[in-house]
Amino acid sequence: xxxxxxxTFSPQIIWLFITFIILYVLMAKVALPRxxxxxxxxxxxxxxxxxxxxxxxxxxxxxxxAYDKSLADAREQARTAIYEATQEMSDESARRHExxxxxxxxxxxxxxxxxxEAKEAAVSGIREAAESVASVATERxxxxxxxxxxxxLAIAAALEASGKGTAK
Amino acid sequence: xxxxxxxxxxxxxxxxxxxxxxxxDASFTNSSAFMLLAVIAAIALMVFAVRPxxxxxxxxxxxxxxxxxxxxxxxxxxxGKEGRPYFPFVFSIFMFVLFGNLIGMIPYTFTFTSHIAVxxxxxxVIFFMVTIIAFIKHGFHFFSFFLPAGVPIVLxxxxxxxxxxxxxxxxxxxxxxxxxxxxxxxxxxxxxxGFVVPLGIFGVVxxxxxxxxxxxxxxxxxxxxxxxxxLTCIYINDAIHMH
Numbered sequence: 259x260x261x262x263x264x265x266t267f268s269p270q271i272i273w274l275f276i277t278f279i280i281l282y283v284l285m286a287k288v289a290l291p292r293x294x295x296x297x298x299x300x301x302x303x304x305x306x307x308x309x310x311x312x313x314x315x316x317x318x319x320x321x322x323x324a325y326d327k328s329l330a331d332a333r334e335q336a337r338t339a340i341y342e343a344t345q346e347m348s349d350e351s352a353r354r355h356e357x358x359x360x361x362x363x364x365x366x367x368x369x370x371x372x373x374x375e376a377k378e379a380a381v382s383g384i385r386e387a388a389e390s391v392a393s394v395a396t397e398r399x400x401x402x403x404x405x406x407x408x409x410x411l412a413i414a415a416a417l418e419a420s421g422k423g424t425a426k
Numbered sequence: 427x428x429x430x431x432x433x434x435x436x437x438x439x440x441x442x443x444x445x446x447x448x449x450x451d452a453s454f455t456n457s458s459a460f461m462l463l464a465v466i467a468a469i470a471l472m473v474f475a476v477r478p479x480x481x482x483x484x485x486x487x488x489x490x491x492x493x494x495x496x497x498x499x500x501x502x503x504x505x506g507k508e509g510r511p512y513f514p515f516v517f518s519i520f521m522f523v524l525f526g527n528l529i530g531m532i533p534y535t536f537t538f539t540s541h542i543a544v545x546x547x548x549x550x551v552i553f554f555m556v557t558i559i560a561f562i563k564h565g566f567h568f569f570s571f572f573l574p575a576g577v578p579i580v581l582x583x584x585x586x587x588x589x590x591x592x593x594x595x596x597x598x599x600x601x602x603x604x605x606x607x608x609x610x611x612x613x614x615x616x617x618x619x620g621f622v623v624p625l626g627i628f629g630v631v632x633x634x635x636x637x638x639x640x641x642x643x644x645x646x647x648x649x650x651x652x653x654x655x656x657l658t659c660i661y662i663n664d665a666i667h668m669h
């Protein structure tokens with residue numbers, strides 16, 4: 259078996275050490291730090307990109323939220339505006355209603371006053387007419403012209419008795 | 427190798443350039459040539475293929491990065507954070523053995539890992555390195571390694587004997603495993619290959635067998651490099667953390 263030929267051991271072992279040391283030095287000093295760096299940098303870049311993506315997503319979410327909020331605000335505003343307008347209109351209509359009512363009641367009062375004035379005037383006209391009718395009737399019936407005072411008194415008494423006397 | 431019918435012929439060391447340092451034979455042999463080739467291939471992959479510092483790696487760079495991550499993970503899984511300083515050493519071991527095994531799979535090449543002198547030298551270096559690390563880290567407390575905690579005192583002599591034997595057989599099991607696997611595989615290929623021509627038309631049968639064994643041998647080439655490396659990791663871990 260060639261493996262057990264002792265004379266070949268020393269050249270094999272010496273070249274093993276030479277070549278392995280070359281490999282070890284190049285790996286330890288050049289290749290491995292370089293690849294380690296590359297992997298680290300790539301990882302850092304990937305992490306950066308992921309962070310940036312996360313940030314952008316957060317921003318987008320915030321924007322969407324702001325949009326929703328402004329939409330809700332606008333909706334709320336519109337609702338208040340409608341409510342205020344309705345309130346104003348109903349206030350206005352109530353106010354006008356009241357105004358109209360008071361004006362109407364004023365007019366009614368005035369009309370009533372006019373009516374009562376007219377009534378009084380009518381009543382006093384009636385009295386005068388009654389007085390003149392009474393004095394004329396008296397003159398025809400008994401040929402005596404009654405005094406104004408007596409006629410007035412009699413009419414007043416008659417009116418009083420019939421319950422239709424006025425405050426006057 | 428044309429007229430070499432001895433399946434062990436392929437393992438013969440041939441001196442290419444005789445070098446003598448005093449009485450010491452340091453000749454450049456076919457073994458040395460393939461060691462150099464393996465180292466050049468490993469450097470080509472790990473140094474020159476990684477030139478472009480692109481964000482997206484090319485094929486060869488990806489292979490280099492995967493090798494890096496493979497061994498880095500092995501070191502951190504088996505040794506932990508303290509294993510960081512030994513990473514280049516473990517990585518070099520892996521690359522050296524792997525390229526030695528793989529280049530040996532090419533016909534007419536020489537497989538330097540099929541020589542006990544090489545594997546035993548590597549295993550002994552690892553063994554002494556690990557023992558020295560253990561002494562530096564733990565001083566004389568190192569000897570507690572041979573008596574696991576919690577063992578009944580009656581069993582202590584037996585346990586110490588077993589642990590001492592298992593500790594000192596480490597370099598031999600480590601080296602013989604690699605050398606025997608590589609040698610057996612190559613011998614088997616040669617033996618089966620020897621049947622092809624004498625069988626004439628029926629030679630296709632051993633050829634089919636050869637194809638299968640060849641695939642198996644590629645697996646073994648990788649697997650043995652992996653085993654050699656992971657055992658190195660485990661020994662370093664033992665030295666750093668004891669039991």
